Amino acid sequence: MRRSSSKGIDGMIRYVSYVCGRSGATRSKSSNPLRPQPNVKIGCNAKLRRGLEEDGKWRIRVLNLEHNYTLLTPTKSKFFQCNRSLSSYAKKKLDVNDRAWIRLSQNYQSLVIEAGGHENVTFTERDCRKHIQKEKRLRLGDEDAAALQNYFIKLQSEDNRFFFFSMQVDDEGRLKNVFWDDPMNKEAYKEFGDVVTLDTTYLTNKYDMPFAPFVGINHHGHSILFGYRLISHEDVETFTWLF
Incomplete structure (x- = not known):
């Protein structure tokens, strides 16, 4: 995330500092289950600082790519929202099974088995639940x-x-x-x-x-x-x- 930046007299940004989203320390030690922390601060020191030189080019002045926690592996990138999707076949099967009163967990597992395992599925059980709920919202007689x-x-x-x-x-x-x-x-x-x-x-x-x-x-x-x-x-x- 962007930590700080500064502008010159011409209004253009001349300096930008980026840090890890888990840098610094959590302000409060109390935990509120109704408002969970989306990203816990653990003092990570990974950072990038860059400045605009006189020749108009940006130059990296400080760079530290070492995080103090384990990052997600590329194989887990499918869990990001931008990489998750339900195919038309999966949607159709979810709807048919739901109308047959098949439980969501069984409905989801049947798709996982067909795909050959969780690693081959491009969606989660929560995505299936959201789709079924959307379809149920309007089933007029x-x-x-x-x-x-x-x-x-x-x-x-x-x-x-x-x-x-x-x-x-x-x-x-x-x-x-x-x-x-x-x-x-x-x-x-x-x-x-x-x-x-x-x-x-x-x-x-x-x-x-x-x-x-x-x-x-x-x-x-x-x-x-x-x-x-x-x-x-x-x-x-x-x-x-x-x-």
Whole structure:
């Protein structure tokens, strides 16, 4: 991590010092189980200092690569978040087994056995649990999804020019995301749409789907609604579809 830096009179950084994230000493010896230390300080002296010379080139002035603890081996790099991923096959098998009421631990172990051991698996049991939880968040029954669609179609038939809705389904035809907008919201956006915010902090339905309204501010300083959505996941794919 960066320990310190300094700038010259021209505003450019002239000196930077980097140290190990475990340098120094822990300030408090008391341990709070509700707020664990992400990286315990143990006085590691590994460091790198560099400075900008007159010729415009950076020069390393101090370098110590010796840590006072055992570093992770390259074989453990797969445990970093950036290197973990669930294949489409693994996701499909997790979903099928979960619907068959197979326990998560057994579900995960079956994938490990197929891969030939833990060293060949690109994900952890926790990743599997997260995926299953995300899939469970929106498993609407056929009647619920159909009723919602029929209601929106009815509203659109009454005012075909202004009422708008869009529904996204997955490969199995299950409802994933819904967006709708009525004439009053559209008029409000025309008048006060200079700034739009999107709030995903509401969980107001039995499916635990984030209800995310598009919100603005009117001329009285009050919040005003521009549109609505219900989503199953808060990921890049979902937000791309929405916007």
